[in-house]
Amino acid sequence: MSDEIRLQVKHLCKSFGVTKAVQDVSFNVKKGSVHALIGENGSGKSTLTNMLTGIYSIDSGEFILDGKKIHPHNQVEANNEGVSIIVQELGTLSGLTVAENIFLGHEEQFVTLGFKNTNAMNKKANELLHQYGFDRIKASDMIDEYNFEDRKLVEIVKATYFHPKVVVIDETTTALSQEGREELYKHMERIKKEGGSVIFISHDLPEILDKSDMITVLRDGVYIDTVASADVTEDDLKKYMVGREMTGNYYRADYDEKVSDEVVLSVKNVAVPGQISNINFELHKGEILGFGGLSESGMHEIGKAIFGASFDREGSVTLEDGTEINDIPTAIKHSIAYTSKDRDNESIVKNQSIGENICLPSLDELAGPFGIQSDKKQNEFANKFAKEISVKMVNTKQFVSELSGGNKQKVVLARWIGKDSDIVVLDSPTRGIDIKVKQDIYQLMDRMRKSGKSIIMISEELMELIGMCDRIIIMKDGKISGQIDRGREITENTLIEMMV
Amino acid sequence: MDSSANAVGKKKLSGTARGYLILVGLVVASWLVFKIITPGNFGSPKNMLSYFQASLIAATGAVGFYFVLVMGMFDFSIGANIMLSAIVGCVFATRFNLGYFGLIVGCIITGAIVGFLNGIFYVKLHIPSMIVTTGLALIYEAVANYIAGGIEQTLPSNLRAFGQMPGDIILAVVAFIAAYIILNYTKIGTYTYAIGSDEFVAKNMGIKVDKYKVLAFIISGAFFGLMAILTISYGSSMVAVTGMASMSRNFVPTMGCFFGVAFKKYGMPLQSIIIGEFVINIIFFGFIALGAPTAIQDVITGLALLIIITLTTKVAKGEIVK
Numbered sequence: 001m002s003d004e005i006r007l008q009v010k011h012l013c014k015s016f017g018v019t020k021a022v023q024d025v026s027f028n029v030k031k032g033s034v035h036a037l038i039g040e041n042g043s044g045k046s047t048l049t050n051m052l053t054g055i056y057s058i059d060s061g062e063f064i065l066d067g068k069k070i071h072p073h074n075q076v077e078a079n080n081e082g083v084s085i086i087v088q089e090l091g092t093l094s095g096l097t098v099a100e101n102i103f104l105g106h107e108e109q110f111v112t113l114g115f116k117n118t119n120a121m122n123k124k125a126n127e128l129l130h131q132y133g134f135d136r137i138k139a140s141d142m143i144d145e146y147n148f149e150d151r152k153l154v155e156i157v158k159a160t161y162f163h164p165k166v167v168v169i170d171e172t173t174t175a176l177s178q179e180g181r182e183e184l185y186k187h188m189e190r191i192k193k194e195g196g197s198v199i200f201i202s203h204d205l206p207e208i209l210d211k212s213d214m215i216t217v218l219r220d221g222v223y224i225d226t227v228a229s230a231d232v233t234e235d236d237l238k239k240y241m242v243g244r245e246m247t248g249n250y251y252r253a254d255y256d257e258k259v260s261d262e263v264v265l266s267v268k269n270v271a272v273p274g275q276i277s278n279i280n281f282e283l284h285k286g287e288i289l290g291f292g293g294l295s296e297s298g299m300h301e302i303g304k305a306i307f308g309a310s311f312d313r314e315g316s317v318t319l320e321d322g323t324e325i326n327d328i329p330t331a332i333k334h335s336i337a338y339t340s341k342d343r344d345n346e347s348i349v350k351n352q353s354i355g356e357n358i359c360l361p362s363l364d365e366l367a368g369p370f371g372i373q374s375d376k377k378q379n380e381f382a383n384k385f386a387k388e389i390s391v392k393m394v395n396t397k398q399f400v401s402e403l404s405g406g407n408k409q410k411v412v413l414a415r416w417i418g419k420d421s422d423i424v425v426l427d428s429p430t431r432g433i434d435i436k437v438k439q440d441i442y443q444l445m446d447r448m449r450k451s452g453k454s455i456i457m458i459s460e461e462l463m464e465l466i467g468m469c470d471r472i473i474i475m476k477d478g479k480i481s482g483q484i485d486r487g488r489e490i491t492e493n494t495l496i497e498m499m500v
Numbered sequence: 501m502d503s504s505a506n507a508v509g510k511k512k513l514s515g516t517a518r519g520y521l522i523l524v525g526l527v528v529a530s531w532l533v534f535k536i537i538t539p540g541n542f543g544s545p546k547n548m549l550s551y552f553q554a555s556l557i558a559a560t561g562a563v564g565f566y567f568v569l570v571m572g573m574f575d576f577s578i579g580a581n582i583m584l585s586a587i588v589g590c591v592f593a594t595r596f597n598l599g600y601f602g603l604i605v606g607c608i609i610t611g612a613i614v615g616f617l618n619g620i621f622y623v624k625l626h627i628p629s630m631i632v633t634t635g636l637a638l639i640y641e642a643v644a645n646y647i648a649g650g651i652e653q654t655l656p657s658n659l660r661a662f663g664q665m666p667g668d669i670i671l672a673v674v675a676f677i678a679a680y681i682i683l684n685y686t687k688i689g690t691y692t693y694a695i696g697s698d699e700f701v702a703k704n705m706g707i708k709v710d711k712y713k714v715l716a717f718i719i720s721g722a723f724f725g726l727m728a729i730l731t732i733s734y735g736s737s738m739v740a741v742t743g744m745a746s747m748s749r750n751f752v753p754t755m756g757c758f759f760g761v762a763f764k765k766y767g768m769p770l771q772s773i774i775i776g777e778f779v780i781n782i783i784f785f786g787f788i789a790l791g792a793p794t795a796i797q798d799v800i801t802g803l804a805l806l807i808i809i810t811l812t813t814k815v816a817k818g819e820i821v822k
Binding site (some may be wrong): 056075094116 | 536684685686688689690692694696697698701702703704705706707762
């Protein structure tokens with residue numbers, strides 16, 4: 001890491017209505033460094049980097065890159081200034097080829113007299129993909145043919161092929177498998193070696209400490225401090241982020257509690273063609289049952305299969321009273337809740353308010369005589385559960401699309417807490433969520449468990465499975481490859497050995 | 501080339517080939533049905549050529565409309581545009597004695613101006629395109645009526661080369677090639693798909709979304725101008741109707757365009773528009789050969805098209821269709 005300053009962030013401010021998302025934030029990013037930006041959900045990290053990359057306009061303040069003030073109005077202008085971004089969610093466009101996605105906004109180099117030279121564009125894109133070691137991805141293929149992970153790899157190429165001075169990696173790693181993460185780390189290291197700077201946003205504090213040189217902490221849109229990662233511990237960072245010592249247990253502290261023998265859900269011979277097969281297990285009353293495995297192991301399909309959301313599902317999912325769950329309405333009617341890993345596309349209704357999202361599955365319960373809905377009841381209901389899980393918002397009338405990723409997740413959870421479901425299926429519930437809210441969620445799960453609710457937790461984070469679950473089922477190639485009961489002796493390695 | 505690339509190449513080829521196979525199958529099936537029912541007065545090679553020629557009219561407009569539809573917008577002023585463009589073209593050609601030059605330039609420029617107005621009102625007023633174009637269609641009808649002075653505008657026989665072979669085919673082929681080049685070999689095509697896929701991301705990529713939306717309407721309008729040339733050349737005259745009566749002209753090009761969207765996944769949207777319009781015309785002329793009442797024709801044509809699009813647009817399980 002050089003001592004030379006690459007990027008100066010000076011007195012930056014940004015508001016959305018009455019919400020002050022970023023307030024007078026200033027710090028410096030050095031050349032050849034990985035500079036982490038951490039903070040709770042809604043602390044202003046993404047807002048700040050979105051201003052840097054032209055996605056949001058700047059209210060006041062400035063970015064100075066290599067001594068020159070920059071004020072991009074979109075990502076292409078940011079790219080031209082030497083700044084690029086890899087976003088949290090999907091950043092490639094369906095309906096275009098891989099090459100068109102890589103060069104979107106930069107086609108001019110392949111255009112002569114208004115005509116686009118597709119062959120030259122594909123050739124160049126294939127060369128880049130080869131350089132990055134992504135030979136299995138072909139430039140002329142439609143991007144739709146590739147999965148989320150591969151599309152993220154295309155984004156890495158898109159964001160870094162032109163050797164930008166600053167690359168923003170916004171909460172990307174949580175969406176990637178370990179293999180994908182390693183690929184990303186490799187390129188972060190390369191950028192650093194080439195003298196570029198990486199602004200790295202993540203909620204994974206061990207990852208932050210391991211991969212970054214400097215760390216800037218934001219809280220409620222305000223700059224807190226910048227520290228060298230070598231000088232701080234995970235607990236220090238938690239304290240900076242939350243503003244106080246984190247008290248109480250992070251995960252569950254009990255190890256010897258016996259789970260009830262009462263079976264609330266039986267899954268027998270469940271299969272979804274091409275995804276999972278021969279899945280058999282039982283869920284007990286008051287149990288937290290974890291599912292772990294590699295991203296493509298089929299574990300994410302388990303949640304859908306239980307909730308009746310899988311297509312062509314075979315086998316049976318049966319409740320204690322003998323009710324078979326084959327579709328979503330039946331699942332909800334019989335007190336089953338489900339939160340998807342793909343929050344934006346499968347869980348929240350982006351064009352509706354926070355309140356509407358929270359009330360959505362509970363409209364029948366909230367309805368008055370003859371099904372007439374009452375605004376007052378809905379507001380009270382939404383407010384109660386949004387506050388219970390501390391959604392950072394102006395009010396429940398605010399559009400959910402305006403919230404940060406973590407706060408969107410809180411809205412999804414508030415919805416099901418409000419529904420008071422007896423069986424809760426949580427797929428990656430803490431993905432993109434800061435440590436404070438993570439702790440809140442873990443404590444909430446623990447309370448739910450103690451009150452007799454049963455939880456299925458699907459997660460790629462092994463530590464939270466170990467810390468929270470009574471039993472962990474490991475998936476491999478669409479099948480159950482092992483099962484382990486809660487115990488102090490379980491480590492990440494224990495699970496990894498079962499996964500690979 | 502490595503084996504995986506070969507595999508990809510084969511996959512693509514089979515996709516396109518499958519698309520053509522389905523379309524040709526539809527042509528043969530629709531021909532066969534009516535040929536069996538009315539063997540005498542339907543479906544001879546000569547008849548089929550004339551059906552194809554007739555289908556070129558709507559296909560010429562539909563290939564332009566595809567740009568608007570793929571971006572997620574709609575146009576209810578298609579009929580009004582065709583009517584206004586044809587009347588202006590006819591006036592240029594006859595009243596101003598500009599001949600073919602007046603006809604071609606008058607129709608295309610008018611169509612493009614109508615497209616520009618549609619686009620600019622849509623992006624500036626921030627009103628859904630369906631509402632904007634419906635409102636503007638009333639205005640275009642009134643303008644056409646004013647220009648025509650309430651009189652049917654007739655194209656003299658010496659200016660009707662585009663109403664017969666080879667003029668109509670030449671004009672249509674030029675239009676198809678132009679649309680194909682714009683879609684596949686210019687930025688406009690890439691941006692059309694990008695905006696249709698995710699407008700917000702497209703905007704963040706520096707694409708001037710509003711500019712390209714207006715451009716899509718201009719392209720669409722200009723192609724409807726070309727369709728107007730063929731329409732008035734075939735029919736020899738154009739009456740300026742009012743009270744949204746022009747909307748009856750919307751149906752055929754729109755349906756052809758739906759074929760394009762349905763077959764986009766096979767990588768052959770424009771080709772499928774052309775063949776799709778041919779299928780629509782075979783069905784239409786089949787009913788005429790049957791002597792079926794207009795109402796029955798409309799019902800069965802509508803149903804047949806719904807069935808065709810449903811069978812050919814096999815969406816992935818779980819995919820949301822709007």
